[in-house]
Amino acid sequence: MRLVESEKPADVVHAGAACLGQMLGGFAWVRSRQSLERRAARRREVIGLMKSKYNRAGQLIEFMAEQLAVFDDDLGAWRRANPDLTVRRPESVEAIVCASSFLDMSSEYFVVLTRPEQRLAKLEQFADHLHETALPWFAWSADPERLVSAAPDAVLSPWGFAQDLMELLVSADRTAEACALWTRVLNLNSKHQQAFATGQAMAEAGERPRWHTAEAIGWSASVLDLL
Structure with missing residues (x-):
């Protein structure tokens, strides 16, 4: 299993994030944006992840859930079609519904994957916490x-x-x-x-x-x- 066998911090984080997305149900790891993303129709739910700058093989490997965000393509299309009903905003957030720092929502915002034999259990604990905190945050806006x-x-x-x-x-x-x-x-x-x-x-x-x-x-x- 790549999660357990990987040694380089970047590889561990990549494998861990992908596994975490599966545990959360329907979230895919988008490495280019460093985020877990779940799509339903034209709605996109995002959990932004960030790896620690102190990561070192054999010493520390961890990443954190940094931000939650929701985008809705139908809302973006409505804004383009009704410019008089909305203020101007950057194109990158044209479809934004809302966003929030996860660091402000919970003190348990990171997962440590340094020891290979503990990685799966640590991810499962983190996934349980996100189920209790992050997923309800997404639910109300839908x-x-x-x-x-x-x-x-x-x-x-x-x-x-x-x-x-x-x-x-x-x-x-x-x-x-x-x-x-x-x-x-x-x-x-x-x-x-x-x-x-x-x-x-x-x-x-x-x-x-x-x-x-x-x-x-x-x-x-x-x-x-x-x-």
Whole structure:
């Protein structure tokens, strides 16, 4: 088995990541992007991995789950077809739904594969942990019925993904849910009302704020009034 027989850290990480994807169910290891990815129709769920810079054969071999992200090609197509309903964003994140640092979600974000005889067991333990933490994080964003109440507070911060999630709901003809999400964002971020108001004023003036800002959230809230 390559996972046990490999000696070079890069080979161990490659084999370990591929095995981890199988354990999680449906995730494929994309080495060029250093990520585990699962596709369902036009939706892509991503677990970004990062190997330790201290990896040395026989001394230390480990990698960590660094980031979780969701992309939706239908959402990306909606944004291209409705430029007046979304702010400009980099093309690389045109289909972004949301993302979060896994390092902020769990203290158990890495797996050590130094000793060959322990590698499989260590991976199984890590897979169990990801089943409990990462996979539920993906699940809420796939269900419009749950999204408004289940989205973690962290992704609804002024510099988070509230705007992107509101657009996901609008693109799926879930305007009522998008409005409910906006109400939740307001309640969570009472200190940023002025920035939201600035974004709303920009919308009225035909201006566009930068993506990933508090102003962009307020701007999107004004767009909801037009629907």
